[in-house]
Amino acid sequence: MRILILATGPTQEKYLQTGMDHYLKRLKNYQPKVEYKEIKIPSKVYSYKDINEIKKAEADTLLTHIDDADYLTILDERGKTYTSTAFANYISSILIRGYKRWVFLIGGPFGFDEAIYLRANHQIALSKMTFTHQMIRLLLLEQIYRAQTILQNQSYHH
Amino acid sequence: MRILILATGPTQEKYLQTGMDHYLKRLKNYQPKVEYKEIKIPSKVYSYKDINEIKKAEADTLLTHIDDADYLTILDERGKTYTSTAFANYISSILIRGYKRWVFLIGGPFGFDEAIYLRANHQIALSKMTFTHQMIRLLLLEQIYRAQTILQNQSYHH
Numbered sequence: 001m002r003i004l005i006l007a008t009g010p011t012q013e014k015y016l017q018t019g020m021d022h023y024l025k026r027l028k029n030y031q032p033k034v035e036y037k038e039i040k041i042p043s044k045v046y047s048y049k050d051i052n053e054i055k056k057a058e059a060d061t062l063l064t065h066i067d068d069a070d071y072l073t074i075l076d077e078r079g080k081t082y083t084s085t086a087f088a089n090y091i092s093s094i095l096i097r098g099y100k101r102w103v104f105l106i107g108g109p110f111g112f113d114e115a116i117y118l119r120a121n122h123q124i125a126l127s128k129m130t131f132t133h134q135m136i137r138l139l140l141l142e143q144i145y146r147a148q149t150i151l152q153n154q155s156y157h158h
Numbered sequence: 159m160r161i162l163i164l165a166t167g168p169t170q171e172k173y174l175q176t177g178m179d180h181y182l183k184r185l186k187n188y189q190p191k192v193e194y195k196e197i198k199i200p201s202k203v204y205s206y207k208d209i210n211e212i213k214k215a216e217a218d219t220l221l222t223h224i225d226d227a228d229y230l231t232i233l234d235e236r237g238k239t240y241t242s243t244a245f246a247n248y249i250s251s252i253l254i255r256g257y258k259r260w261v262f263l264i265g266g267p268f269g270f271d272e273a274i275y276l277r278a279n280h281q282i283a284l285s286k287m288t289f290t291h292q293m294i295r296l297l298l299l300e301q302i303y304r305a306q307t308i309l310q311n312q313s314y315h316h
Contacts, residue, residue: 015180018173084288127285129301130242130315139297143287157288 002101003034005144006065007137008058008108010038016138023141030148036141039065041108051110059113062105071099072120075106075136079123084157087124088147104144106136160259161192163302164223165295166216166266168196174296181299188306194299197223199266209268217271220263229257230279233264233294237281242315245282246305262302264294 011017024036045057066072071094082090094102105116109132117123126139149156169175182194203215224230229252240248252260263274267290275281284297307314 013177013180015173015176019171022171022173081286083286087287126287128239128241129245129284130304131297131300135297135300139289139293142289142293146288 001033001095001099003031003104003144004070004101005034005036005104005106005137005140006062007036007038007106008062008133009041011137012134016134019138020141023138023145027141027145027148030145030152034144037065052113055110055113056115058108058110059115063115063119066103066105066119067101069099070101070103071097071122072103072105073122073124074112074116074120075104075126075140076112076117076123077125077130079125081125081128084143084146085150087143088150090124091144091147092151104140106133106140109133159191159253159257161189161262161302162228162259163192163194163262163264163295163298164220165194165196165264166220166291167199169295170292174292177296178299181296181303185299185303185306188303188310192302195223210271213268213271214273216266216268217273221273221277224261224263224277225259227257228259228261229255230261230263230277232270232274232278232281233262233284233298234270234275234281235283235288237283239283239286242301242304243308245301246308248282249302249305250309262298264291264298267291 011020020036024034027034039062041058041061045054045061048054048057073094105120107116126136126143131139146157169178178194182192185192197220199216199219203212203219206212206215231252263278265274284294284301289297304315
């Protein structure tokens with residue numbers, strides 16, 4: 001299965017990018033077909049005064065990157081929380097299903113439009129705490145990497 | 159109140175250090191007496207074969223940095239989880255108590271010895287998920303910073 005991790009907009013902090021590169025590289029040893037991509041939202045969108053309009057316009061762009069056949073997991077505060085071991089089991093349970101591609105979608109600072117919630121197959125939260133949507137990119141990559149080491153019974157995860 | 163964030167051993171990844179510096183600097187705008195310190199554990203400790211002996215020796219060193227009068231919060235997987243807003247309320251509730259110093263303690267990869275659990279006033283977990291003890295340093299600094307912005311009703315936290 002191909003795994004595509006989509007983030008809304010560029011990563012602004014170089015230190016986060018360095019950490020993300022680190023885990024993405026290690027993750028590819030387990031899942032060679034994993035890809036990470038940042039979706040450019042047209043800049044005019046952020047001139048809209050209504051947050052709901054911004055979210056709707058973001059969703060229009062984001063959804064063009066998601067195919068009908070994709071299994072879509074979105075990162076959302078209201079999503080299900082897991083231990084790392086339970087998250088590894090979730091990953092394992094989806095990987096054995098027949099999807100061509102699994103998309104993880106990380107939103108922007110305003111959260112998702114209703115259209116994204118309607119399209120999503122599953123919602124997860126990495127913590128009850130709120131972290132920046134920028135930092136979530138690093139945390140998600142680390143947890144997907146950690147999940148692989150758990151599934152392979154390796155010593156990274158104590 | 160002075161706030162001391164203690165971590166066990168050095169930060170190995172430069173990208174994490176950059177992020178930590180970023181949040182520590184911003185945090186000092188709210189809490190000028192916050193300090194972050196890494197405790198050097200004698201290297202011979204890590205030659206011990208028994209993990210429990212390592213944890214015990216680590217605890218002996220860590221406890222020399224904690225005064226009897228300190229309020230001690232430890233970061234532990236088994237600790238209480240919070241939303242960021244609830245964490246801000248916890249911080250606020252301790253700050254108004256008469257402690258001279260508040261110590262947050264982040265352990266090493268093996269977790270804490272029983273002596274640390276016995277000394278701790280409170281245990282918190284930043285997530286049900288496990289993150290590296292290195293990454294927890296960045297996440298804790300970000301959450302303590304976020305808590306200040308929540309308590310001051312500022313726009314960092316949506």
